[in-house]
Every structure is written in C-alpha cells, then in structure tokens.
Amino acid sequence: MTFELETATHPENLKRIAIEPVSRVEGHGKVTILLDEDHKVHQVRLHIVEFRGFEKFIQGRPYWEVPVMVQRLCGICPVSHHLAASKALDMVVGAKLTPTAEKLRRLMHAGQILQSHALHFFHLSSPDLIFGFGSAVAERNVVGIAAAYPEVAKKGVLLRKFGQEVIRHTAGKRVHGTGSVPGGVNKALTLEERDLLLKDIYQMVVWGREAVQMIRGLFEKNLAEYNAFGRFRSHSMSLVRADGALDLYHGGLRARDADGKLIFDHFNYEHYWEVISEDVKPWSYMKFPFMKSLGPDEGWYRVGPLARVTNCDFIPTPLADREREIFLAYDAGRVSGATLGYHWARMIEMLHAAETIKDLLHDEDILGTDLMARGERAQRGVGVIEAPRGTLIHHYRVNEDDQVVRANLIVSTTHNNQAMNEAIRQVAKQYLDGKKITEGLLNHIEVAIRCFDPCLSCATHALGRMPLEVSLEDAEGKLLDRMVKDEHGVCSE
Numbered sequence: 001m002t003f004e005l006e007t008a009t010h011p012e013n014l015k016r017i018a019i020e021p022v023s024r025v026e027g028h029g030k031v032t033i034l035l036d037e038d039h040k041v042h043q044v045r046l047h048i049v050e051f052r053g054f055e056k057f058i059q060g061r062p063y064w065e066v067p068v069m070v071q072r073l074c075g076i077c078p079v080s081h082h083l084a085a086s087k088a089l090d091m092v093v094g095a096k097l098t099p100t101a102e103k104l105r106r107l108m109h110a111g112q113i114l115q116s117h118a119l120h121f122f123h124l125s126s127p128d129l130i131f132g133f134g135s136a137v138a139e140r141n142v143v144g145i146a147a148a149y150p151e152v153a154k155k156g157v158l159l160r161k162f163g164q165e166v167i168r169h170t171a172g173k174r175v176h177g178t179g180s181v182p183g184g185v186n187k188a189l190t191l192e193e194r195d196l197l198l199k200d201i202y203q204m205v206v207w208g209r210e211a212v213q214m215i216r217g218l219f220e221k222n223l224a225e226y227n228a229f230g231r232f233r234s235h236s237m238s239l240v241r242a243d244g245a246l247d248l249y250h251g252g253l254r255a256r257d258a259d260g261k262l263i264f265d266h267f268n269y270e271h272y273w274e275v276i277s278e279d280v281k282p283w284s285y286m287k288f289p290f291m292k293s294l295g296p297d298e299g300w301y302r303v304g305p306l307a308r309v310t311n312c313d314f315i316p317t318p319l320a321d322r323e324r325e326i327f328l329a330y331d332a333g334r335v336s337g338a339t340l341g342y343h344w345a346r347m348i349e350m351l352h353a354a355e356t357i358k359d360l361l362h363d364e365d366i367l368g369t370d371l372m373a374r375g376e377r378a379q380r381g382v383g384v385i386e387a388p389r390g391t392l393i394h395h396y397r398v399n400e401d402d403q404v405v406r407a408n409l410i411v412s413t414t415h416n417n418q419a420m421n422e423a424i425r426q427v428a429k430q431y432l433d434g435k436k437i438t439e440g441l442l443n444h445i446e447v448a449i450r451c452f453d454p455c456l457s458c459a460t461h462a463l464g465r466m467p468l469e470v471s472l473e474d475a476e477g478k479l480l481d482r483m484v485k486d487e488h489g490v491c492s493e
Contacts, residue, residue: 014043031445033428041432044425046417046449058407063089063398064182070394070409071176074455076119078176079112079167080387083249084394087383089182091270092398094375100368101184103360106249108170108179109385110356113248114204115163116388117305117350120453121211122156125343128447129218134440152214155207159350162197162204166357169193184372194361201358205319208351212323215344219335227331228430230339230423230448233258235291235300236307237415239386242266244313246352248386254311255291255301263291269384272393278410288417289410302419303390303412304452305345310336315348317355323348339423342451387412389453413454423448 014034034043054073058066067085071078083105090097097105127140130149139148146153164174171177172187179187219226235258239251252266253275264275279288279296290299301307310328315321327344328336335341360366383394390412397406413420427448431441 031424033432041425041428044421044428046421046424055407055409058396058404061404062402063092063396063404064402066396066404066407067180067182068176068178073409073411075175077112077116077388077455079108079171080385080392081394082171082177082180083109084383084385084387084392085396086180086182087250087385088381088394088396089398090383091381092378092396093183094377095183095373096375097184098368098370098373099365100188101371101373103363103365104170104185104187104189104371105180107189107357107360107366108167109249110353110360111163111166111170113163113353113388114350114357115160115167116453117346117353118156118159118163118211120388121215121343121346121350122153122159124453125450126152126156128443128450129215129343133444133447134438137439137443140443155210159204159207159211162200163353166197169197181372183374186371188369188371189366191367194367197357198361201354201361204354205351205358208347208354209319209323211347212344212351215347216326216330219330219340219344223331223335226340227334227338230427230430230451231337232339232419232422232426233337234302234419234422235263235294236311237291237301237303238308238311238391239269239384240266240312241316245316246308246312246314247316248308248349248353250385253384253391256311260310263293269393270382272382272384272395276410278414286417287410287414289415290418300418301415302452303415304342305349305388305390306336306339306342307390308386309345309348315352317352317359319355320348320352323351339426339448339451342453346453389413389455390415411455413452416452416454420449420452420454423451 014036030046032043032045033041054070058069061069066089067082070085071082073081086105122145123142127142127145130152131140131144138144142153167177168174169189170185170187171179179185235255237253237255239247240254241247241251253269253272254265254267255263255275257263267275275292276289277292277296279290281288288296288300290296291301292299309315309324315324327341327348330336335344379398379400381396381398385392391410392412393408393410395406395408396404399405424445427444431444
C-alpha cells in the first residue's frame with residue numbers, strides 16, 4: 001500500500017521532473033517525478049511547501065473566539081471549520097444541543113456541501129471532463145464551458161448561489177458568518193427566510209439529479225479511460241450514523257480496507273488518536289495520517305465523497321440513495337473504486353444536500369427559538385464533521401482561564417495526502433514517457449490532484465492561472481527538456 005515505487009539500484013542515474021507550483025489550487029505545492037534511463041517512474045511526490053501556523057496562533061485566545069477565527073483557513077468551506085470548532089467547544093461548555101440548534105447547524109452545513117460541490121464540479125472539474133484532459137488550454141476553463149454549454153454553467157452558478165443563501169440565512173453572512181457558537185447558534189431562522197428558501201429548493205433538487213446524470217453520461221462515454229485513470233487500491237474512512245447511514249454532520253468513525261472489510265466501526269471520534277496517528281516527511285509541511293493498527297506504511301487511507309458514498313450502508317434521502325445504488329453497481333462495481341469516481345460521488349452528495357435542505361425546511365423545529373444549551377464545563381473538546389473534501393477534525397484544550405492552550409487540526413486534504421501522492425504516481429506511470437513534456441501531460445497530473453478537491457492551505461477552489469515550469473534533467477543536471485506555462489495558460493519551450 002505504500003505510495004513510493006521502488007528504490008533505484010543507482011539513484012544517481014535518476015532524472016527529475018519538477019512541476020512547481022501546482023495550478024488551480026490555493027496554496028503552494030509542487031510535484032516531483034524521478035525517472036530512470038528507461039523512463040520508468042521510480043518515485044512521485046506531492047510537496048506542500050508553505051506553512052500556515054493556525055494551530056499555534058489559536059493558542060492563548062479565548063475559546064469562544066475560535067469558531068470565527070478558524071474559518072479564516074478557507075474562503076470556500078469556512079462553514080466546515082466553523083462547525084467543527086463549535087462541535088469541539090460544545091464539549092468544553094458541556095452542551096447537548098437543542099433540536100432547533102442542531103437542525104439549524106445541519107441546514108447550514110447542507111448549504112456548505114451544496115455550494116462547495118457545485119463550485120468544484122462546474123467551475124473547476126467540468127472543463128477537463130467535458131472538453132478532455134488534453135484539450136486546448138484556451139477552452140479548457142469555466143469561460144469555455146459558459147460559451148459552449150451556457151445552461152450547464154448557469155445551473156452551476158445558481159446551485160452555488162442557493163447554497164450560499166442557505167448559509168447567509170443561518171450564519172449571518174455567505175462567507176465567514178458567526179451563526180454557530182459554543183453551545184448552539186445565535187440566529188434563528190425566520191418564517192420569511194424559510195419561505196424564501198422553500199421557493200427555490202425544488203428546482204435545486206431537479207438540477208442536482210441532472211448533475212448526477214451528467215457525470216454518469218461522461219463515464220458512459222469514457223468508461224475505459226475513466227476507470228483506469230490514476231486508479232489505486234486504498235483504505236477509506238468517514239463518519240457514519242448509528243444505523244450506518246451517511247451523515248455529514250455527526251456520527252462515529254468507520255474505516256474499511258481496500259477489499260471493503262471493516263477495520264473499525266462506529267468509533268467514538270472523541271478519542272480519534274487511539275485509531276489515527278500522524279507521520280511527517282522531510283519534504284512536505286503537510287502531515288501523513290495513518291491508521292495506527294496498520295502502521296504508517298500500510299495504514300494510509302482516503303476520505304471525501306468517494307470514501308463516504310462507498311463506506312456508508314445507505315443515504316437517508318431517497319433520490320441520492322437510488323443514485324448511490326446505481327453508482328455502486330455500475331460496471332460491476334468498478335467505477336466506485338476509480339479516482340475519477342470522486343466526481344460522480346460528489347454529485348450524489350450534492351443531490352443529498354439539496355434533499356436534506358428541503359426536508360429541514362419542512363421540519364417544524366427549524367423555526368424554533370430555543371437556541372442555546374450549557375452543561376458541565378470540561379477542558380478538552382473534539383469536533384469532527386464531514387467537510388466537502390472529507391473528514392475534518394478539530395481538537396482543543398482549554399484552561400481554567402478560558403484560553404486555548406493546545407490545538408490540533410487534521411483537515412480533509414491532510415487525510416488524503418498519501419492518496420493524492422498515489423494518484424499522481426499512477427497517472428505519471430500511465431501517461432509520462434519521459435521524453436517529451438506537453439501541457440496536456442501536465443494537466444493529466446493536475447486532473448488527478450483535482451479529483452480530491454484539495455485545500456493545500458485549506459483555501460482551495462481558486463481558479464488561479466498560476467505560472468508553471470517543468471524541467472527534465474539528467475543525473476548530471478543537464479537540461480533535457482523544458483516547458484513553461486505562463487499566467488495566461490500559454491505554453492512555450
């Protein structure tokens with residue numbers, strides 16, 4: 001299960017390709033590929049070369065500031081950090097949430113899932129999927145989608161807009177709201193706000209179903225390529241409800257091995273460190289989590305939509321659950337193990353989020369005004385939630401003066417660190433011949449990374465036209481080949 005390939009007999013003879021920086025993600029990262037004289041790939045690594053430091057500068061702050069502070073990690077999924085921190089600090093204040101408070105948080109989170117999944121699929125991934133991984137860079141972007149398929153682009157924009165409106169009405173603002181606090185929420189949903197959201201939610205459900213059908217159609221047209229692209233075997237982990245259902249807000253931790261057998265199930269995340277540990281590598285600032293029972297070499301895993309949809313026993317909304325059954329059975333089940341299957345699973349979750357919003361808006365508790373709870377004070381709190389990208393862990397210790405003295409955050413992309421390395425290794429083996437570098441090849445590698453929707457600085461989704469330079473050198477440092485992509489996406493040698 002290790003993502004390193006093999007150790008070269010004569011490492012001094014290896015050639016090195018460096019992709020720096022990786023484009024269309026927020027944060028600084030690079031990819032290095034080592035090839036031997038026969039152009040066989042020996043090693044592929046995704047390096048995260050920036051340092052954020054959130055775990056340190058949270059220390060010393062009063063605990064009630066944390067849910068607002070930590071969401072600055074991300075401008076696209078701030079709700080996930082907002083809620084994970086709130087859940088952790090619910091433990092600190094000893095709160096058992098009121099029904100209204102929990103349902104308002106769930107509504108906020110469903111809006112987050114809907115808007116984030118819509119943004120990633122329609123704006124960032126659909127150009128690759130619709131036009132082809134190696135298509136002309138001038139058209140392979142969201143502007144190209146809007147020109148060629150205006151209805152697709154329009155639905156993507158409006159789906160995301162609706163999700164943001166759900167967040168605005170529950171958190172106070174579309175981005176970096178303040179609605180969730182330790183012990184509950186500080187904003188009720190009014191009847192007018194509820195009715196405004198109800199007016200459009202049925203259309204969102206329809207468009208969610210169409211999005212699932214769209215990605216299914218793309219798999220039907222490209223089945224062999226999609227199934228093989230960046231494919232690898234992996235353990236998986238996610239939250240599940242007590243009855244085994246998909247639950248994006250709360251539950252116990254479930255992990256399966258690459259054959260689908262349970263490693264642990266319904267594990268209480270308040271003690272996550274008993275089953276998960278973190279390794280470090282000298283070439284990356286991002287940690288490498290692993291399951292302790294299997295060790296760092298064999299215990300790595302993946303999280304996110306693909307892990308969640310395949311890990312749960314069912315989805316508790318009917319339309320999404322039916323789509324899940326189709327997904328799991330498609331091509332004798334092989335699609336559910338494909339790296340590009342992340343996109344299909346992501347759209348199933350987007351449909352589930354729309355159905356969840358509809359159900360919550362019809363729940364009588366959603367208009368309640370009993371918003372806060374308190375209990376026996378504690379000094380430690382752990383909050384776990386399923387962010388759009390995967391399992392998100394916030395862990396805090398608070399002293400008697402109400403100051404945070406320790407913080408540990410394991411974000412979704414960190415869980416996926418080694419899985420992303422494995423995906424790009426497989427793509428490099430499939431498409432890199434070691435002789436001629438093309439823009440299309442570079443994009444194949446980036447397509448594999450984008451399947452995971454990574455937050456390299458936990459602020460992903462940037463459309464960023466970042467410059468990229470790739471050089472191929474021999475063991476003596478002699479330049480064999482070079483290609484540069486400028487900030488406009490134009491490639492030159």
